[in-house]
Each structure stands twice: as C-alpha cells, then as structure tokens.
Amino acid sequence: MITLTRSLRRGLDGGRVSKKALLTSIATNPLIIGLLLGVGYSQSGLALPDVVRQTGQQISGLALPLALVCAGVSLDFKTMLRTSNVAAFSTVAKLVVVPGLLTLGCWLVEFRGVQLGIIFLFTSTPTAAGSYAMTRAMGGMLRWRPTLSP
Secondary structure (H helix, E strand, O other): OHHHHHHHOOOOHHHOOOHHHHHHHHHOOHHHHHHHHHHHHHHHOOOOOHHHHHHHHHHHHHHHHHHHHHHHHHOOHHHHHHHOOHHHHHHHHHHHHHHHHHHHHHHHOOOOOHHHHHHHHHHHOOOHHHHHHHHHHOOOOOOOOOOOOO
16 A cells, blocks of 8 residues: 555655655545445444345455456556566565565464465465555556557
C-alpha cells in the first residue's frame, strides 16, 4: 500500500507523500474497508442468510478468473518494462525473497511438514486479482490501447 501510494504520487509534490495523504489512501482503500467490515461481521456472530452465502460463492467462483483476464488485458508490457525495474524487483521479491524468508523463519520456530509447505505456497501465490483491484481503485492502471493489425 505504501509503495503503491508513493509510486502513484511520484510526480506530485516532488515525489514526497505526506503522512496524511498516506493514511487517507489507506483508510479509503475499498479492499481494506471491505476487509474490516468482513472481520467485524465475522466477529458479530450473526448468521449469513443462505441466499447471500450462495450468491457470494457463485460470485467468488467467477471473480478471480475475471480479474485475471482484466489484468492481462490492461497490461502494457512495453511501458511497464521501459519505466523502471520495479516490475522485475517486485516479481523476484514475491516469488523468491518473501516466501524464502517466511519459510525459513517458520522453520526456525519449528514448523515442519505440511504446515511449512502450506506457508510456502501461501506466501508465493500470485496476488494479481487483489493488486489489480487495489491499483485500479487508487487510479494507477495504465490505459489499455488495443493494437489493430491489418
């Protein structure tokens, strides 16, 4: 969140982001608001109506594939690779550094077997759908320009 806010506001205010702007972007992020509302509802002990639960299950089955298609369609690889090495660094961090460090840390506190494997898998799984939604909500996606071939 902090990195995304800083990179989207790089051209504004000389590249510096005030603490107030950062806190505002976090507090108004739809994913964080949804997460907090979901946790609050979960802790309330209220039962979810069957129709809402079933509808949620159907939507969740479609949400990830649809978000990945939208993310793939909106990517502009030339612009992404030309602007900086952030994409390469973040990919290496997400697929190698973070899972490696977290798995090592969990191994040091004596997680073993299946639990350690699950920790590794969860920390290295793609976050494209959530990242796409968060970046779009913050106004940071490149516009997709279709290429027409003759």
